[in-house]
Amino acid sequence: MTEHNIHTNEPSLEKSTTLIEIEGLYQIFGKTPKEVLPKVKAGASKEEVLAETGHTVGLQDINLNIKRGEIFVIMGLSGSGKSTLIRHFNRLIDPTAGLIRVDGDNIMEFSMKDLTTFRRHKMSMVFQHFGLMPHRTVLENVGYGLSIKGENKKDWEEKANQWLETVGLTGYGEQYPSQLSGGQQQRVGLARALCTDAEILLMDEAFSALDPLIRSEMQEQLLDLQENLQKTIIFITHDLDEALRLGDRIAVLKDGKLVQVGNPVDIVLNPADEYVRAFAKDVNRARALSVQTIMTANTEKLTGKVAGDVRGEFPKDKDHAFVFDEEGYQGILSRAKLDDMDDNTTLKEVLLPLTSVRQSTPLQDVIPIALTSPFDIPVINKKGILKGRIEAKKLADVLSP
Amino acid sequence: MSSNWLTQFPDMSRRDLLTIRQTLDGAYRHFSREYGDAIEAAFHPLLKFLIWFDNLLIHTPWWIIIIAITSLVYAATRSWKLSLGVVISLLLIGYFGMWENTMRTLSIITVCTLISIALGIPIGILMARSDRAQSIITPLLDVMQTMPAFVYLIPVVMLLGIGKIPGVIAVVIYAIPPVIRLTNLGIRLVSKETLEAATAFGATPTQRLLGVQLPLAMPTIMAGINQTIMMALAMVVIASMIGVNGLGQPVLRSITNQYFTLGLLNGLAIVALAIIFDRVSQSYAKRTQKHLEGAHND
Numbered sequence: 001m002t003e004h005n006i007h008t009n010e011p012s013l014e015k016s017t018t019l020i021e022i023e024g025l026y027q028i029f030g031k032t033p034k035e036v037l038p039k040v041k042a043g044a045s046k047e048e049v050l051a052e053t054g055h056t057v058g059l060q061d062i063n064l065n066i067k068r069g070e071i072f073v074i075m076g077l078s079g080s081g082k083s084t085l086i087r088h089f090n091r092l093i094d095p096t097a098g099l100i101r102v103d104g105d106n107i108m109e110f111s112m113k114d115l116t117t118f119r120r121h122k123m124s125m126v127f128q129h130f131g132l133m134p135h136r137t138v139l140e141n142v143g144y145g146l147s148i149k150g151e152n153k154k155d156w157e158e159k160a161n162q163w164l165e166t167v168g169l170t171g172y173g174e175q176y177p178s179q180l181s182g183g184q185q186q187r188v189g190l191a192r193a194l195c196t197d198a199e200i201l202l203m204d205e206a207f208s209a210l211d212p213l214i215r216s217e218m219q220e221q222l223l224d225l226q227e228n229l230q231k232t233i234i235f236i237t238h239d240l241d242e243a244l245r246l247g248d249r250i251a252v253l254k255d256g257k258l259v260q261v262g263n264p265v266d267i268v269l270n271p272a273d274e275y276v277r278a279f280a281k282d283v284n285r286a287r288a289l290s291v292q293t294i295m296t297a298n299t300e301k302l303t304g305k306v307a308g309d310v311r312g313e314f315p316k317d318k319d320h321a322f323v324f325d326e327e328g329y330q331g332i333l334s335r336a337k338l339d340d341m342d343d344n345t346t347l348k349e350v351l352l353p354l355t356s357v358r359q360s361t362p363l364q365d366v367i368p369i370a371l372t373s374p375f376d377i378p379v380i381n382k383k384g385i386l387k388g389r390i391e392a393k394k395l396a397d398v399l400s401p
Numbered sequence: 402m403s404s405n406w407l408t409q410f411p412d413m414s415r416r417d418l419l420t421i422r423q424t425l426d427g428a429y430r431h432f433s434r435e436y437g438d439a440i441e442a443a444f445h446p447l448l449k450f451l452i453w454f455d456n457l458l459i460h461t462p463w464w465i466i467i468i469a470i471t472s473l474v475y476a477a478t479r480s481w482k483l484s485l486g487v488v489i490s491l492l493l494i495g496y497f498g499m500w501e502n503t504m505r506t507l508s509i510i511t512v513c514t515l516i517s518i519a520l521g522i523p524i525g526i527l528m529a530r531s532d533r534a535q536s537i538i539t540p541l542l543d544v545m546q547t548m549p550a551f552v553y554l555i556p557v558v559m560l561l562g563i564g565k566i567p568g569v570i571a572v573v574i575y576a577i578p579p580v581i582r583l584t585n586l587g588i589r590l591v592s593k594e595t596l597e598a599a600t601a602f603g604a605t606p607t608q609r610l611l612g613v614q615l616p617l618a619m620p621t622i623m624a625g626i627n628q629t630i631m632m633a634l635a636m637v638v639i640a641s642m643i644g645v646n647g648l649g650q651p652v653l654r655s656i657t658n659q660y661f662t663l664g665l666l667n668g669l670a671i672v673a674l675a676i677i678f679d680r681v682s683q684s685y686a687k688r689t690q691k692h693l694e695g696a697h698n699d
Contacts, residue, residue, distance in 0.1 A: 087597075090601055092597055116603045116605060117603070120602065120603030123601070124601070124602060125597075127594050127597070127598055128594070131594040133595055134595075134617065144599075145603065148608050192602075
């Protein structure tokens with residue numbers, strides 16, 4: 001019991017530490033960006049700068065803190081600078097001004113060699129149009145990051161094969177990327193990024209080029225993987241539904257400026273300005289928000305077979321609780337029932353069955369369960385560990401505009 | 402002089418032009434007298450190699466050559482049809498008495514192509530990496546391709562006399578532009594995202610060049626090499642004017658003496674060589690680009 005509590009607390013403790021920090025980041029495109037910078041810093045608008053100097057302002061005054069283990073979504077329409085921004089994290093693009101700190105290191109001070117090492121070990125990336133190497137087989141693509149590190153072929157082939165299996169492409173190793181469908185190609189892209197075992201995963205509109213069905217499948221797969229991997233993921237998208245479904249936190253970017261940073265519920269329920277409001281208006285909240293976003297984390301649970309095992313542990317402020325035994329979740333026990341029981345009565349006989357949900361389950365799948373039950377709904381992950389509960393009132397609050 | 406510039410172009414006086422010509426010619430003549438021997442000496446190893454290769458092709462019994470060429474062709478293309486075609490055309494060439502000249506031409510074309518590739522690909526890579534290099538080299542290539550070959554034969558002959566080496570230089574100048582241009586183009590056409598992916602995973606510039614850019618540019622580069630070979634063959638007749646032995650010389654003789662059949666036969670031999678080179682290099686290129694197969698069918 002206590003062991004489980006520690007286990008569930010751990011990720012949330014980790015999450016509170018900042019992994020990536022961006023301070024005062026500016027990106028100006030043109031011949032002499034440094035000379036234009038003071039003007040932009042003084043607050044000249046994008047249009048003014050373009051008209052007066054012929055320079056395009058890509059990003060202005062970006063400040064971000066990304067925490068260890070979270071999925072951080074950067075959302076914006078095309079031209080908002082989101083793809084430019086993500087390329088700063090591994091310095092595929094260098095900023096005109098600003099500071100980027102990863103795990104305490106100022107990566108702007110890195111030499112070419114440091115940067116190569118950093119890219120090989122710390123970050124990997126998934127691209128919108130997959131960015132696979134057409135002349136290499138699927139297996140060679142997945143193992144690319146390891147092979148250029150100089151790892152020997154036997155080792156990286158083994159790891160690459162494991163990752164291919166994880167993303168569901170067992171047996172495709174000898175094919176060439178052009179022989180695969182778009183969804184399969186992006187799975188290869190994902191496997192390639194995961195294969196280097198980098199802590200940070202950059203995903204540049206990774207699912208935007210896929211058709212809706214495959215996209216939603218991939219989103220689910222990513223959430224499933226993330227549950228085990230606990231990577232720090234920076235995810236770029238133009239699709240608020242996707243942002244809400246995946247993001248622990250979301251940053252909204254407009255014309256190269258950050259408009260709002262917040263968790264999904266914040267974005268939908270408290271949009272910072274008209275721009276975000278317009279985005280949020282058309283969202284099907286029940287589909288876009290996942291259980292993760294509204295669940296109450298760190299819920300107590302009861303473990304035992306007979307009433308006597310659990311009587312002392314029944315949460316004082318609740319009238320019902322979730323019961324577990326060594327086989328996992330069993331059902332719901334109400335306080336009234338427990339009070340009527342002898343210590344020796346087997347719990348199984350009185351438990352009320354109630355379907356559990358996963359963190360990645362969209363709220364629309366929770367509604368029917370909530371409507372037919374007066375109790376909270378348990379949130380249980382793939383491994384059968386209790387992650388939290390869904391309260392009906394919270395569900396109703398979030399769904400009503 | 403004073404008022405007729407409206408009707409007549411106000412050109413430079415003949416005497417001034419003559420002075421310019423004489424000065425430049427004199428300077429170049431002086432240069433070639435001064436350094437001609439040194440430059441010739443620098444090319445000496447190449448000349449020795451050329452002669453050795455010539456002799457190798459000519460003195461090896463014809464059937465060994467045919468077997469060697471055919472097995473090379475088969476190794477490169479894996480096509481029985483093409484290999485059979487090569488055997489038949491070589492047999493016909495020998496039957497009509499053009500064996501030695503064909504071997505000489507084969508030797509010089511092979512050497513010129515290898516030199517063009519060895520120089521052209523690095524230059525193409527340089528152009529692809531730097532826009533400045535591209536803006537300097539492109540006009541040079543334009544000049545090399547459009548300047549009549551005879552014009553640059555003059556300084557080459559003045560410097561090195563008549564013979565194999567000036568021939569090789571002239572052929573290489575004429576034939577190298579496609580391989581340079583298409584190497585540059587091929588590298589520049591590599592998908593930006595693929596290259597970004599390589600960078601993002603920590604590839605060094607060398608790993609990017611050898612592992613991504615060159616392999617992906619290969620179909621384009623092969624097209625360039627193919628063009629280079631074709632252009633080298635086209636130069637055979639002109640090169641024969643400055644003493645390069647081979648199929649060009651009988652053609653030249655036919656022009657001056659109006660021997661139609663002799664010209665035709667030797668011309669056909671050149672065509673046969675061209676077709677062999679072309680088909681072999683193309684199907685070799687295709688065979689090495691396995692990943693492109695079925696790209697749009699699946």
